[in-house]
Amino acid sequence: KTQFKLVPGPLKMADGQDNLTVKFEGESGGVKVVKSFTFERGHYGIKVSHEVVNNTASEIKPSVYYQLTRDGEKPEGESTMVNAYTGAAVYTDKDKFQKVSFSDIADGDKDFQAKADNGWIAMIQHYFVSAWVPTQGVERENYTNTVGEKLYAVGSIQQMDTIAPNSSKTIEATLYSGPQDQTRLDAIAPGLSLVVDYGWLTFLAKPIYWLLSFLYGIVGNWGWAIVLLTCIVKAILYPLSLAGYRSMAKMKDLGPRMKALKEKYGDDKQRLNMAMMEMYKTEKINPVGGCLPIALQLPVFLALYWVLLASVELRDAPWIFWVTDLAAPDPWFILPILMIITMVIQFKLNPTPPDPVQAKMMAIMPFVFGIMFIFFASGLVLYWLINNILSIIQQYVVNKQIEADRIKRQSN
Known part of the structure; x- marks a missing residue:
């Protein structure tokens, strides 16, 4: 002393x-x-x-x-x-x-x-x-x-x-x-x-951070670097995602037949499930085919989430117009609102769950997530928004391909 x-x-x-x-x-x-x-x-x-x-x-x-x-x-x-x-x-x-x-x-x-x-x-x-x-x-x-x-x-x-x-x-x-x-x-x-x-995802987060910094060196804006990074990650993972998109598209294509089976068997859930499994087998559809690609992608998305959360470079970093700090929540709630819109579109593109309760839960999820994203950093919401937009485009293209294949089969 x-x-x-x-x-x-x-x-x-x-x-x-x-x-x-x-x-x-x-x-x-x-x-x-x-x-x-x-x-x-x-x-x-x-x-x-x-x-x-x-x-x-x-x-x-x-x-x-x-x-x-x-x-x-x-x-x-x-x-x-x-x-x-x-x-x-x-x-x-x-x-x-x-x-x-x-x-x-x-x-x-x-x-x-x-x-x-x-x-x-x-x-x-x-x-x-x-x-x-x-x-x-x-x-x-x-x-x-x-x-x-x-x-x-x-x-x-x-x-x-x-x-x-x-x-x-x-x-x-x-x-x-x-x-x-x-x-x-x-x-x-x-x-x-x-x-x-970055926790246990450091081995993935380190190269993602390096890529984000490299992209910033090219465009000179952390917001646009996030956009480019999301596009690159989405493109790399697309072959992995494709199986999931196809499974979702085929499930949606079977919507009318699924509805007919529910009307036919009513409350007999056992016979309904057997009929549905037979239909999946005939159409060569794995009802959980979209789960494995999502599970394999999850560590990459979590690593990217932690990179955006932990990067001090985003603090006070502007993107465009109203977004003046990518580390702070969107002051005008525009990004969260756009998030809700994209999640609703995704819900419409995917097959409706056969369980009415599950269907209602899926319908309100965009609004629950939208409220949560009000409190998230703008950089994180921007990443999820761009990811959603790219997913919508990819799912829409696959849906059209599956629909075209169905029409072609019916015409033959």
Whole structure:
């Protein structure tokens, strides 16, 4: 709790100057510590050095504490529909990236590597991170604890070499405090870009993020990059989706015959099901044929969802006209309304479920999702909207092909 005083010197980076060092000094019991913070222009990484001067008659072996403290609340203004991680993290070469939630800290759970000579510690919230990266190759002890009511700390204690009387030694670290920009984070420390949380879908999300960034480099607009990315993903997955579209189209084509069977067998569900299965067998239709392609595509769509949710580049990024922030909900609700319209069209293109209750549920789903999407980031709604439009086009084309095949068979 020694008081540190500012060492006189410039506090503003002059024009043409690329770095600035600000120093503080404190002294207690004959030991002086000089903390130096070196800022670089256009860089969120701060070089922090501790020079320890031993003015006593005995040798000393001091330790440096690198600590980050945060309250347990979600970031101000965070949408209730966003489930981004807020909490501490520890990274080591052995155990890699490990989250340490505030509840774990409060309970005293320490499921991370405490002793290491590498890695970093961090406090994470949506879009931003603060991290200490101590000198690598020097033994340190990682720790977490509560430091007050709803105040949580993650830290690393690094021991310095023995300092003889009337001599000094310096130890350095990097303090990053800024956006979760993966390029910047990778330049600071190995594994630091993992704070951009894609969960178990990281292996898919990483290449999707790379493609999104590449498209932005071409069009210079994150909104249009999302549109192009959705088109590319949809085109790649089209062969997989085609089986599902065909199954849906054939099921819709059998609508009149399905209705006739229901009228014929009435409430006899057993005979109705047998007749329907016989009809599917005759027409070579798998009633669940559209489920497998959707299941196989789901990880890709979820990975894309998390990329759009976690990318700080979308924050304050405009698209067109009324959409001035792709990370914020649509202020005019235009995208959610268009979403509802496209989902209603999709419902009309697909076969009506034979169960009346299920049919009613499917009919109201577009409006339920539309209300939910009011609270989602515009970039996410834009992705789903473009995906829906492309699905409508693909399903419409397949429906026309199936209808043409049916007419051709009947004419023969």
